[in-house]
Amino acid sequence: MQAFTYTRAKSVDHAIETSAHASTAQQGAEIRFVAGGTTLIDLMKLDVEKPMQVIDINRLPLANIERDGDGGFRVGALVRNADLANHAQIRQAYPVLSQALLAGASGQLRNMATTSGNLLQRTRCVYFRDINSACNKRSPGSGCAAMDGYHRNLAILGVSEHCIASNPSDMNVALMALDATVSIRGPKGQRDVAVADFFVLPGDAPQRETVMEPGELITHVRIPPAKAGAKSLYLKLRDRASYEFALASVAIVMGLEGGRIRDVAIAMGGVGTRPWRSAAAEQALRGNAPGQAVFENAAKAFLADARPHPGNQFKLELARRCLIKAMSDLSASA
Numbered sequence: 201m202q203a204f205t206y207t208r209a210k211s212v213d214h215a216i217e218t219s220a221h222a223s224t225a226q227q228g229a230e231i232r233f234v235a236g237g238t239t240l241i242d243l244m245k246l247d248v249e250k251p252m253q254v255i256d257i258n259r260l261p262l263a264n265i266e267r268d269g270d271g272g273f274r275v276g277a278l279v280r281n282a283d284l285a286n287h288a289q290i291r292q293a294y295p296v297l298s299q300a301l302l303a304g305a306s307g308q309l310r311n312m313a314t315t316s317g318n319l320l321q322r323t324r325c326v327y328f329r330d331i332n333s334a335c336n337k338r339s340p341g342s343g344c345a346a347m348d349g350y351h352r353n354l355a356i357l358g359v360s361e362h363c364i365a366s367n368p369s370d371m372n373v374a375l376m377a378l379d380a381t382v383s384i385r386g387p388k389g390q391r392d393v394a395v396a397d398f399f400v401l402p403g404d405a406p407q408r409e410t411v412m413e414p415g416e417l418i419t420h421v422r423i424p425p426a427k428a429g430a431k432s433l434y435l436k437l438r439d440r441a442s443y444e445f446a447l448a449s450v451a452i453v454m455g456l457e458g459g460r461i462r463d464v465a466i467a468m469g470g471v472g473t474r475p476w477r478s479a480a481a482e483q484a485l486r487g488n489a490p491g492q493a494v495f496e497n498a499a500k501a502f503l504a505d506a507r508p509h510p511g512n513q514f515k516l517e518l519a520r521r522c523l524i525k526a527m528s529d530l531s532a533s534a
Contacts, residue, residue: 201247202247204244204252204254205252205254207255208256208258209255209257211260212385212419215233215255215260216385216416219231219253219414220387231253231415232249232251232253232255233255233256233257234257234258235257235258235277235278236313236317237317238309238312239320243329246329246330248331257277258278262277263278264276265284265290268423270425272424273290273293273294273422274421275420275421275422275423276419277315277316277417277418277421278314279314279315280310280312281301281304281305281313281314281315284298285302286298293425294374294423294426295434296453297375297378297434300371300373300374300436301370301371301374303436303449304318306442315421319371319372319375319382319398320409320410320418321369321372322368323337323365323368324445325354327349336363336402336406337363337402338407340405340407344361344363346363346364346365347361347364347509351364351511352512353366353470353512354366354512355367355471356503356509356512356515357471357473357503357506357507358402358472358474358476359473359507360404360406362404362405362406365473366470366472366473367469367472368445369469370434370436370449372475373449373450373468373469373475374434375423375475376396376475376477377467378423378424378432378453379395379396379465380394380395380422380424381393381395381422382394382395382398382418382421383418383419383422384418385417386417388413392422393411395421395475396477398410399474409474429456429462430455430463431455431530431533432453432454433451433452433526433529434450434451435449435452435526435529436449436469437449437518437522438470447515448468449468449470450467450468450469450523451466451467451468452466452530454527456490456531460487461487461488461490461531462486464485466502466526468502470515471506471519478501480502481499481501484498484501490528492524492528495528498523499524499527500520502519503519503520
């Protein structure tokens with residue numbers, strides 16, 4: 201691990217000002233905020249992340265879950281995954297979010313990991329974490345060893361010729377289906393970004409994963425009010441029952457009316473370079489009565505643009521079955 205300067209932030213403004221000052225003083229050197237550290241510290245030990253300055257934000261007043269003005273919820277950036285998953289009102293209003301969080305990592309990690317850290321979680325691609333391997337995400341222009349190497353757990357949607365790394369988060373998939381918004385504060389002020397616009401496709405610049413700018417800090421996540429009568433579900437398929445990343449997962453929110461699907465939101469994890477949502481699949485469901493043929497058509501639409509590699513070709517069928525199972529189970533309980 202490279203030596204670094206450690207600072208404990210006294211306020212949100214102090215954290216941002218310290219980051220801006222450090223970046224200027226150290227000529228644009230990498231600055232990182234740390235909370236739970238469940239990803240950052242690992243990557244620093246591997247020399248994948250080598251910040252010159254680490255700013256501890258754990259004492260900032262960002263650890264509350266509160267009702268928002270519109271009846272939804274405002275979740276602080278420092279809310280631990282375990283606290284969010286087990287919050288009574290969250291479990292009641294958004295089962296899909298609680299289920300996704302409880303499906304992620306271990307109990308010990310959920311006690312440390314934070315809402316903002318989960319949003320910024322880095323890929324588990326083995327080549328990204330190996331500094332001796334070619335990785336455009338870690339070292340732009342070096343190539344992508346995963347293309348012709350081990351890519352069983354990597355993406356089939358949103359890939360480019362430069363990167364096929366998958367987004368590893370469970371929480372982010374649920375937030376995508378819930379139309380959440382990320383509140384960000386930085387040197388230029390405050391802005392709110394829909395979670396659907398927060399993640400960036402790799403394209404020819406896979407080192408950029410989100411719309412976050414240098415010095416910016418996530419302060420909250422806003423979740424809109426649950427729709428009346430809607431039910432939700434998170435289904436995760438993985439190699440073992442616990443402490444494993446998804447090969448394919450589905451977050452679905454669905455409302456029925458008169459025996460037909462009134463509204464629906466579907467997002468997938470494990471298969472995309474970012475949490476993946478398909479407007480085409482949702483359109484194939486709306487207005488139709490739930491049934492195998494309708495679900496098959498929606499799954500086909502969801503995966504229409506998939507570009508698998510030999511080692512993860514199986515994800516096409518796995519994702520199809522995951523989608524159909526989730527849709528079937530949720531509609532049966534509605």
